[in-house]
Amino acid sequence: MESGPKGLRLSCSTMSTIHYPKVVTYEVCIHPEGAPFPNAGFFEATFKKRFPSASMSILDIAMQPEALKKKLEQAEVLVTSPADLTRMMDYIPNVKWVQLTYAGYDPLTNYLKQTSNFPKIKITRMGGVFGVRMAEYVLGYIIAHERNFEGMREQQKCQRWNYEKFKTYRELSELTIAIIGAGDIGCQVAKYCKSVGMRTIGVVTRERRPRERSEFIDEYRLTSDVLDVCGECDVLCNLLPSSPDTIDFYKEECFRSCKKKPLFINVGRGDAVKSETVIKALRNGWISGAVLDVFNQEPLPEDSELWNTPGVTITPHNSGITTEKEMVDLFTTNYERFIRGEDMKYEIDLAKLMAKNRDS
Missing domain, CATH: 3.40.50.720 (NAD(P)-binding Rossmann-like Domain)
Incomplete structure (x- = not known):
């Protein structure tokens, strides 16, 4: 035997x-x-x-x-x-x-x-x-953004103690995150965000039956409703895969609809949004920041305007290894x-x- x-x-x-x-x-x-x-x-x-x-x-x-x-x-x-x-x-x-x-x-x-x-x-x-690692990445950058860790680091470089500038911030339980592409990884992101009291919206391509729904997603919406969702969220997180339907998904009108100036986090695919669209959204104040882990061209070229655009955080496609x-x-x-x-x-x-x- x-x-x-x-x-x-x-x-x-x-x-x-x-x-x-x-x-x-x-x-x-x-x-x-x-x-x-x-x-x-x-x-x-x-x-x-x-x-x-x-x-x-x-x-x-x-x-x-x-x-x-x-x-x-x-x-x-x-x-x-x-x-x-x-x-x-x-x-x-x-x-x-x-x-x-x-x-x-x-x-x-x-x-x-x-x-x-x-x-x-x-x-x-x-x-x-990938779920746990990417959820940690997303939640980590949400906290860093809300507490303005980067701003405090800059103050430290200048040896400045500026209590007034950093004394006001929101608790995470006050925030709503829209997870565009709420599959397995998206549900893990929702789990981490719910653990700190955030409201979660999962955006999917088709209606989910009750047994398909995650307990960590408060509300499911369809991709056809994305403009309305953009108007409700404090964090806009892209987890869409690359497909003919998702290329250039985030057009200008998406960011124009962002009434609450959300933080945009892209850990899905680089071709879901054009670099120039993100830059325009930041310059027009439609979003308050952009954390980008994926790009149309990788490595990101040295001459990309993204490197020097205020409000952009670039990571080398390492959110989920x-x-x-x-x-x-x-x-x-x-x-x-x-x-x-x-x-x-x-x-x-x-x-x-x-x-x-x-x-x-």
């Missing part, structure tokens, strides 16, 4: 009938930011410990192109980034499933716009690991489901995505 996935006891005859698909990944693709993890062998070692009979090849990007191509042609399962996947499509004829190393998959969306002959493969993304352990845990869970023929976690609905692209 031998242990199969999750310690399932299998006879020798049963083991011989199980097919463990060959896995291929670039070493640099194991890290969501494109750099190898400190322990480059961790991914492979953890996978092999759980599936000793399975084969995994971690490819070095420095390999000769022909050698890389040969390895990719043997792959049945591929672990890679969305951008690298689009470059590999001609070299993976036997791949049945791709595990992406990012939650977002903008390059794949763009690739699908240009092709009508995408292979019938399953694609899963990273998920379930992925650890090597989280990545390998999700992959091994999905690998087990894949060989069992079960639904995998965070599978992308390619048919729906392609249909949206056709309609856009």
